[in-house]
Amino acid sequence: MSTIVRIQDVSKHFGRVNALKNISVEITEGEIFGFIGPDGSGKTTLFRIMTTLLVPDTGSAEVLGFDVVKEYKKIRPLLGYMPGRFSLYQDLTVEENLHFFASVFGTDPEENYSLIEPIFHRLEPFRGRLAGNLSGGMKQKLALSCALIHKPKLLLLDEPTTGVDAVSRKEFWEMLTLLKEEGITIVVSTPYMDEAELCGRVGLIQDGRLLQMDTPEEIVASFEMPLFGIKSDDTYGLIKALKSYSWAHSVHPFGESIHYTDRRDTPDIEGLKQFLSEQGVEKVEIKRVKPGIEDSFMALMGSEEVHV
């Protein structure tokens, strides 16, 4: 398996803002690689360097074996790119958009239709509708189809699921899995942590830095401390109480329960329960839970909430 993308020590700044700080990544052929991180973490800048739209200040980047600075002309025809906001022509129809992007890449919609068929067939009844009048989920599918129409070797999707509802997001990832089977390398960026688990490998990115890069399983496994999920009827009271606990290392609400780590190597759960009831928090349930990507991410971010 060859290396499709090789990024070494890349930094990029805009004025006084350091968007990327010494990033190094290697992406292998045929994998689905996810860059996970919040807004402003540098994902879009990284994508623009990979698509040769921006030049790194330091370091080097190679895509499909070509240098992004000197050989960008060779890279561009081989890419499928879906930038944020989908970049469709709002005043052209679904059909016209597809035809346009096909022709710009020197092909026509029929040539590779089988590739986009599973995605595009939902748009079939709306061929004549202006792209501007489609729902978010439909625009997403159209943009993906347009990015794939010339059967690129590398698909770069910058936040394709942002602002789209949960159902469409799920469907989108099902489509990506199908594409992987065609041998297309896919690089995705997303702020949704749960989508990390759907990737082959993941790079956690925050503030222009790569916190960790590995398979989702490895990242989770690297979460060192024992993790506890604590529930109670009075969630807010529970949070306040836990934060005031002297042994608390991290306290994070996680849906129904609070994820808690302790500063001691062997936490004293009974002691914690007693402390909580002294604080007036009733009906407490404490369970050992497995960490998820989000727990790992927050631990890596290093901004643990303690003793507020």
Place this chain on the structure above:
Amino acid sequence: MRTFRGFVVKEFRQIVRDTRTLVVLFGMPVIMMVLFGFAIRNEVNNVQVAVLDLAKDAATQSIIQKLGASESFELAGTLESYDEVEQLFREGDIKEVVVFEAGFSEKLIRDGVANIQIITDATDPNLANLVQAYTTSIVQDYTASLNSPAQGQPAGIQPVVRMMYNPELRSVNLFVPGLIAVILMLISALMTSISITREKEMGNMEILLVSPLKPHHIIIGKVLPYLVLSVINVITILILAKFVFQVPFEGSYLFFFLEATLFILTALSLGVFISSIANNQQTAMMISLAGLLLPTVLLSGFIFPVSSMPQPLQLLSHTIPAKWFLIIVRDIMLKGSGLNYLWFETLILSLITLFFMGVSLKKFKVRLQ
């Protein structure tokens, strides 16, 4: 009330922080005052005049001297025969020829009447009118100085005025060429610049850049529809001019269309250039309107004669493509001139076009930064 005041304070703050708006708010009025103030002239200054003196006697010398002394006129040459007049006007620099008939002074003394012919280039009827009026008043001045009581006999000099190329002084003949220039500037430059920056604004430019489309493909593709539209517009205006307003068309239609196409290309290249320095549609529109359209209307000679403006503005007007195009169009339509007379203006337009096209292509960024 406080609610309202808080809102007003916010509005002021935002305006003050937006440099672009400030430039428009304070810079524009100043520029407009200067341009309009100096451009709008109803006087005449330094108009080039030639003299055909068939008498060459004391009276004619006096009148010629008076003409030369006036600020309005600049004696640019003397002619030997009537045949030279047409040629001189075609060359374009001379706006007026004053012809003194043979035996001028004698006729004046003997008959009490002598003839002066004032021939003006009326392709710019405003200017022609003014020039003729000034000349006539200088002549009348001289006449009055002759009519001293000592002489006894009233002297009269009768100026016969001839407006060449536009005998009826129809302003529509002046306007139509100017209108063509302004409309072409509007459509080609303004619309092209907006179209390209809109692509940038909407983010679609990113995808186009990453695609196999070459930069010159993108530019030509953007420009082509406006080229076609502009040509259609030129035809429409010409048809209207000829059949509704009866503007004469003395020259060759083919030549006219070639020159018009050249000017369209000039305007388009300016539009592309503006889009390479503007990042969004609003900026593109402001630069097109303030930097291109306004000077075109004021400094190209469309309405106000350039020769009457102060030197700095005259120099500036040389840089405005419409000024050269106006000369070309007026000369073709009203004088029937061909390339042999208009090669200089054509060359200038071509150079301007090539320059801006070259710069735009170079500036067209293959990347986002």
Place this chain on the structure above:
Amino acid sequence: MSETAIITENLTRRFGDFTAVDQLSFEVKRGEIFGFLGANGAGKTTAMKMLTGLLSPTSGRAEVSGLDVYTQAEAIKKRIGYMSQKFSLYDDLTVDENIRFYGGIYGLYGSGLQQKSQQLVESVGLEDVRNAKVASLPLGWKQKLAFSISILHDPAIVFLDEPTGGVDPVTRRQFWEKMYEVSGRGITVFVTTHYMDEAEYCDRVSIMVDGRIDALDTPDGLKRAYEAASIEDVFIRLARSAKRGDE
């Protein structure tokens, strides 16, 4: 003050032939954190606009903080706070200027405003950047600031439209902790979100499909009723049957 912050009865809004909101009937209790979920196009935004006095209903009844949405829309606006993901603050004004501006709009001024402003800035940890333009702040800080400003005037109800979009996980949680705090003070929180795990933080959750509310209960109640492990599963089950989403 009554125990019901919001009450709607057959609230409907039509646009020509299209019924965006179809006979909505529900209640929100005072001090609740109420999660208002639904797919794009389900009618959430339209419903919220009616409750915040921005849009008149076509038919039906609704009362926000005891005020009628038809006849007392202006009074409603004074009693509520509002924050949306798309816009809340003026980028070219400083933190301080934003606080004073919004404070002024809601009738706060003088030493009262100064005091509250100081409290706010301290509570979100922005003392050092008081005089920085909002544009220079990272997204998470902007969102926190916007939220705090929306409750500056102690409204009875605060409406939040996707307040945590795109923000890092830690800041998201800090946000929700603030919402707990606010709800504890008796302010009702009406929030929409795309993050299904955030639905779990709410006291009760409603899910809109095709203009109607198809489910409304506590997070636990919903999971039991739909035999689902998470609110996301409940949502997907309901949304998949929707007719409107796929356009």
